[in-house]
Every structure is written in C-alpha cells, then in structure tokens.
Amino acid sequence: MTQNLYRLIYLSRNTILGSNENVHQEIEQILAISRQRNAASGITGALMFNRECFAQVLEGVHDQIQETFERIQCDPRHGDVVVLDFEPVDTRRFSRWSMGYIGYDTLASKEFTQIQLATGFDVKQLSGERIYDLLHVHLYAAEKTGSDLEKIA
Ligand SMILES: Cc1cc2nc3c(=O)[nH]c(=O)nc-3n(C[C@H](O)[C@H](O)[C@H](O)COP(=O)(O)O)c2cc1C
Secondary structure, three states: OOOOEEEEEEEEEEOOOOOHHHHHHHHHHHHHHHHHHHHHHOOEEEEEEOOOEEEEEEEEEHHHHHHHHHHHHOOOOEEEEEEEEEEEOOOOOOOOOOOEEEOOOOHHHHHHHHHHHHOOOOHHHOOHHHHHHHHHHHHHHHHHOOOOOOOOO
8 A cells, every 4th residue: 555645536617718629739738748747746547528627536645646736726727626535545546547538529528427417517416436436447448448548539
C-alpha cells in the first residue's frame, strides 16, 4: 500500500466555445499538458467529456493532488467545479494512465449523460463511486479492444 495515496473525483462544466475543431484542439492541449505534468508528479487518472461537462479522477499523493487540482480549478476552460470525493485509497485503479481519456462520442460518455439526466443534473445526487467505476470499466474495455485512447472522439 502506498502511503498517503488519495483519489479525487470532480465534475465541472465545459466553457470551451466554438467549433468542434476548436473544442478538439483545446482538449488535445489539456491532455498533452496533463500527461506531461501528471507523469512528473506521480499522478494517474482519467478524464471524461460529454460536451457539457467534464468528469475527472486524479490518484496520487495528497499534496501532489492538491497542487494539481488548484491549477485545474483556476483553468478558464471549465467552471462550476464540484468535488464528489477526496479520500484516501489503498491502491490506484488507473495506474496505467497519466491521464486516460474518454471522449464524447463514446458509450461511456453517453452513460455519463444518462446518469446526469437521471439525477436531474443535481450533482448532490451523483455518486463519485459511480463515476469512478464508469471511467474504470470503460478505459479497460477500450484498452482491450485496442481503441485508441489518444483519440479525441
Ligand atoms: C478539465 C481539465 C482537466 C485538466 N486536468 C489536468 C491534469 O490532470 N493535470 C494537469 O497538470 N493539468 C490539467 N489541466 C490543465 C491545467 O488546468 C493547467 O492548464 C495546466 O496544468 C498548466 O498549468 P500552468 O499554466 O499553471 O502551468 C486540466 C484542465 C482542464 C480544463
């Protein structure tokens, strides 16, 4: 067990405007910087996007997550950031990904939208665990079927 290992799960609202191409470009930039900075800080995790919202899981040492999340929260490309979970965990579930990505044209992101609809977009009714499981199951499935995780779908 890694000491001081935490996971943070949050949701936020996308504020990136413009064409699909513009959105793709911004997300590509987010993923590139995330993969670089997270690898350097020992952070692993996953990001999901369904056009309206982002859901992200960060795993790592407490202070590194805090430092990274402070940066993320200040990013003008999203807003209304709501933390669903920030708690100690025994193991990492996203150890293969410095930032795995699930884009908006995927089953997972459609499921994410369904979950949001079912809760009337009330984040208080959303379980971090459910989002965590959704990201985990779909990232592994994508890996198994050889889907390109780098793809911005
Ligand atoms: C939805 C979203 C998720 C992000 N995830 C990460 C991340 O996991 N790690 C990271 O270093 N930056 C992430 N970023 C980018 C940061 O907000 C920030 O732009 C980047 O870390 C560079 O920060 P700096 O310009 O202060 O050096 C994310 C941004 C957004 C909008």
